[in-house]
């Protein structure tokens with residue numbers, strides 16, 4: 193199995209040398225995905241869709257965007273002059289589909305801002321939108337962060353699970369950090385003390401909040417950087433909703449005693465596996481989201497929790513099945529639509545594994561996508577928060 197992109201392998205080895213031998217897994221994941229020019233998301237290759245490595249919901253079917261547009265239209269109608277800000281827009285497919293749908297229903301936002309970490313993907317999104325929607329592309333802008341005093345909807349699909357996470361291992365007394373080093377011409381796991389007291393504090397908070405003890409040898413992940421991201425978004429949102437779609441669980445499920453090897457997943461040419469130390473820069477690396485930690489960070493930054501449900505419930509409540517109305521069941525079109533609906537909703541596919549979290553500030557209206565199944569109790573947030 194190839195070690196990875198030669199430029200990235202060299203970059204990682206330099207980082208390890210500079211750090212005295214090894215780096216945290218979060219640093220490894222950060223470089224592997226985002227090192228300029230050679231990280232997985234920062235090269236020029238095709239990552240998304242059938243010709244790439246993995247398929248996200250918006251790449252899988254425009255029905256995803258159709259349902260999200262229904263929810264966005266409802267929110268924007270309640271916020272006079274609200275805008276949309278998408279984090280991590282990938283190929284730009286969701287942005288294009290959403291703008292098209294919102295134009296059809298005459299509720300276009302004044303601005304559609306994209307905050308994208310990868311310069312290569314920013315260019316790809318620009319080209320995609322210019323080609324698909326030349327008349328609407330002028331509404332789209334690329335920014336480094338959500339605008340301050342933002343009013344409207346901040347949206348992210350599969351962005352948090354692509355944000356670097358730390359990996360740790362429970363010991364008989366305390367825990368060790370899983371780090372990455374270069375030995376015998378390959379990357380290997382090492383164990384060390386937590387890199388920085390913030391990680392140790394963070395882990396103590398997580399483990400202390402569980403009502404079960406994790407056995408020695410238990411391996412999992414945690415991602416303080418994701419909480420920082422949400423706290424920053426929360427501080428910038430003045431009025432509106434943050435909608436997050438991602439693979440993940442509430443804390444008790446995330447750190448379930450049986451999930452003893454964490455949630456790390458890599459994708460290369462549609463093959464999923466759990467070894468991030470091969471194919472550096474050539475494969476996607478993701479770590480599921482601890483939605484309790486995200487919701488807690490949001491509450492601390494002054495947002496309120498308005499909804500938490502599965503992707504299947506969100507899409508069905510937002511009118512997913514209407515796509516089939518009036519379509520003859522004997523037709524090829526009907527077969528295509530039902531295949532797409534299954535991919536988006538079946539429990540074995542994205543339906544249950546992907547969750548949707550809604551966080552709000554100064555927004556009291558109900559949210560259609562969360563009307564049918566409320567899973568907020570699974571987040572087990574601290575009383576009074």
Ligand SMILES: C[S@@+](CC[C@H](N)C(=O)[O-])C[C@H]1O[C@@H](n2cnc3c(N)ncnc32)[C@H](O)[C@@H]1O
Nearest residue numbers: 233248280281282307308309310349350351354
């Ligand atoms: C798994 S892809 C998902 C792309 C797209 N949202 C979709 O669903 O097809 C992750 C995306 O998030 C971007 N990203 C990751 N962290 C980010 C951050 N902190 N700010 C902005 N974009 C980020 C990546 O560059 C990439 O575009």
